[in-house]
Amino acid sequence: MxxxxxxxxxxxxxxxxxxxxxxxxxxxxxxxxxxxxxxxxxxxxxxxxxxxxxxxxxxxxxxxxxxxxxxxxxxxxxxxxxxxxxxxxxxxxxxxxxxxxxxxxxxxxxxxxxPRRLTLPGSDLAGVCHLHTIDDAQQFLQRIDGARSVVVIGGGFIGLEVAAAARARGLDVVVLEAGTRLMQRAVTSRTSTFFDRVHRSHGTDVRYGALVEALGGDDAGRVGAVHLAGGEVLEADVVVVGIGAxxxxxxxxxxxxxxxxxxxxxxxxxxxxxxxxxxxxxxxxxxxxxxxxxxxxxxxxxxxxxxxxxxAGRPQPYPEVPWFWTEQHGCKLQIAGLLTGYDANLVLGDVEARKFTNLCWKDGVFVGAESINRPGDHIAVRRLLSMTPGHRPSIETATAEGFELKEFAKSAQRAADLREVTT
Ligand SMILES: Cc1cc2nc3c(=O)[nH]c(=O)nc-3n(C[C@H](O)[C@H](O)[C@H](O)COP(=O)(O)OP(=O)(O)OC[C@H]3O[C@@H](n4cnc5c(N)ncnc54)[C@H](O)[C@@H]3O)c2cc1C
Structure with missing residues (x-):
């Protein structure tokens, strides 16, 4: 138009x-x-x-x-x-x-x-929170004021970010994940394991294969407990539901x-x-x-x-490289590319120091990376992903001694630009 x-x-x-x-x-x-x-x-x-x-x-x-x-x-x-x-x-x-x-x-x-809602008994009790809007966040802040314990249902991005924030405020926090690892849909198992350790090291109780059967409340209609399959009951002044959207x-x-x-x-x-x-x-x-x-x-x-x-009359197909970030307990994870189905990976940096990048390949093609507290690597990866696969590093190149991701991305860019000028 x-x-x-x-x-x-x-x-x-x-x-x-x-x-x-x-x-x-x-x-x-x-x-x-x-x-x-x-x-x-x-x-x-x-x-x-x-x-x-x-x-x-x-x-x-x-x-x-x-x-x-x-x-x-x-x-x-x-x-x-x-x-x-x-x-x-x-x-x-x-x-x-x-x-x-x-x-x-x-x-x-x-x-x-x-946001997806729970449909279990007790899901409508006061103190059961979602986090999607300013109103939700304000309500959550009111609820945790004076609370001692928070149970987070769902170990995805939002649930884990809220768990980190609640822990930082001194609350007892349990994260209940129905699956076998954290942020399963979006990150590699290496990164799930890393974040499991981060949350545990800050005192959060992370549980896997945890199935919630009901939420229990008091006479005033306030949530107070989470009932798990198997009979365990967790105390919860506040319950956060983070089960996707x-x-x-x-x-x-x-x-x-x-x-x-x-x-x-x-x-x-x-x-x-x-x-x-x-x-x-x-x-x-x-x-x-x-x-x-x-x-x-x-x-x-x-x-x-x-x-x-x-x-406005200047149509351009949507070509962008997907990227995403999350921040939990001072660990900024930046993901570039689509890593589902990757079949080879290589870690650069220092996992113990919480500064590393996990590079991923699928069928021999570099498809993206997860960077933790390495923003320069993240930018380099986005640059590489914007080029055709031939300009990206092979796993052999990246494993070779002296490989430096940012330098590689810069020279790949120069080569790609040159190719564009000469063709
Ligand atoms: C708590 C939280 C943390 C997040 N953190 C990150 C992050 O760290 N990094 C990241 O990349 N992404 C993050 N996301 C995801 C990101 O916010 C969304 O991908 C982004 O907001 C999508 O933008 P949108 O415009 O499509 O939709 P929205 O931002 O959801 O906006 C849609 C708007 O449309 C309104 N609306 C819907 N239906 C109607 C209607 N019929 N009439 C009128 N209005 C209507 C809604 O009320 C809403 O205000 C987060 C999301 C949440 C909720």
Whole structure:
């Protein structure tokens, strides 16, 4: 769409806000409406389970992406506290919770993901927390004030970050993981083992194969216990549920768009309706001959830029190298690339000093790495992954004496640039 029209964006998270501002940067001068059901100014989610939970002041405006004025400055009509309830594709309008019907020339769906809920007896007791929004984080902070024990259900990123924050505040913490290792879906077993040791060394009780049967409460309806299969009962003043999230596909599904664990889009992030795009956590997109959905800030922000380019008349397929980070007990893990199915690896650095990089290969091709407290390595790996496989190191090269990752990435880049100039 190169002529001005109205772009309506549903969801003002990382993806939606980036799309709105990138549209202006791309010179788009039509109307932009950015709708969110939340009452807050658009904000960053990652700190909610990390730095923001540390003791001290919890200023909400520290989390805002942009100043309130910047939306008006860029003529972005930010509409807060309004839920989009239905898409009418025939009339290209949205039915909204404020009773207003909004017309779009192009609709960008950026509704994110919704945390998975427990459906066990006691799941609704007071003191059972999720961590997805500012309201959730504020509620968690209130709950742990004066509490002694926290049980975290789920050993994924968010559960472990919250466990670390609760431990740092002196609470007794138990992490219950149903599987056999931590962050199983996203990291290698080496990194799972490393983080298991980190959490234990800080006094957290980490349990595997732990199946929760029910949560117990007192007469006032407050949680007090976690009942495990096998009969063990753990004391819990607060229970944090971190068992993953589902893509917010309801609106799309109801409107008849193609959906399947995410809203299905093509390489330009267009849904099965050419007038509608989907970006961020909700979108299932093609990547490297597969289809994937990612829950990460990088993915959301890059999708936002990509959709803006398309709508401003400069379409570029979405090519980005996925990357992600987490921080637990002072260990910053940065992951670049997709490591699932890797069949060879090599560790550089010093695991005991908590500064190392785990390089991974699949079928002889370098596919990415996990870096712990080695940000320079992470950047070098992202650089390598942006090049064709021929420019990346083989395991033999990386094992050779004197191999230096950052230097290798620099010379690979020079070689790639030279090749581009001469072809
Ligand atoms: C606690 C926490 C910590 C995280 N830490 C990291 C991290 O360290 N690194 C990392 O890369 N990623 C992290 N993530 C993931 C990252 O925040 C998400 O991938 C990112 O926010 C996705 O952006 P999004 O714009 O797709 O969705 P969201 O940020 O979820 O925004 C979607 C917005 O749309 C709104 N919405 C939904 N439906 C409607 C509707 N019908 N009408 C109006 N509004 C609607 C939602 O309320 C929400 O505000 C974390 C997530 C959480 C929750």
């Amino acid at each position: 190169t002529t001005p029209g109205t772009v309506v964006i549903v969801g003002a998270g990382h993806a939606g806000v980036q799309a709105a501002f990138s549209l202006r940067e791309e010179g788009y001068d039509g109307d932009i409406q950015l709708l969110t059901r939340e009452r807050w100014m658009p904000y960053e989610r990652p700190p909610l389970s990390k730095a923001w939970l540390k003791a001290g002041d919890h200023h909400v405006d520290d989390l805002y992406f942009r100043s309130p004025e910047s939306y008006a400055d860029k003529k972005i009509d930010l509409i807060r506290g309004v839920t989009v309830e239905r898409i009418d594709r025939t009339s290209a309008t949205l039915e909204c919770s404020d009773g207003v019907s909004r017309r779009y020339d192009h609709l960008v769906l950026a509704p994110g993901a919704v 589902c893509p917010a596909t309801g609106l799309a599904e109801e409107a008849g768009l193609r959906v399947g664990d995410g809203i299905v889009v093509d390489e330009l992030l267009t849904t099965s309706d050419p007038q509608i795009s989907a970006i961020g956590d909700c979108a299932r997109f093609p990547h490297d001959h597969q289809s994937m959905r990612l829950e990460s800030v990088q993915n959301a922000v890059d999708h936002g830029r990509c959709v803006a380019g398309k709508l």
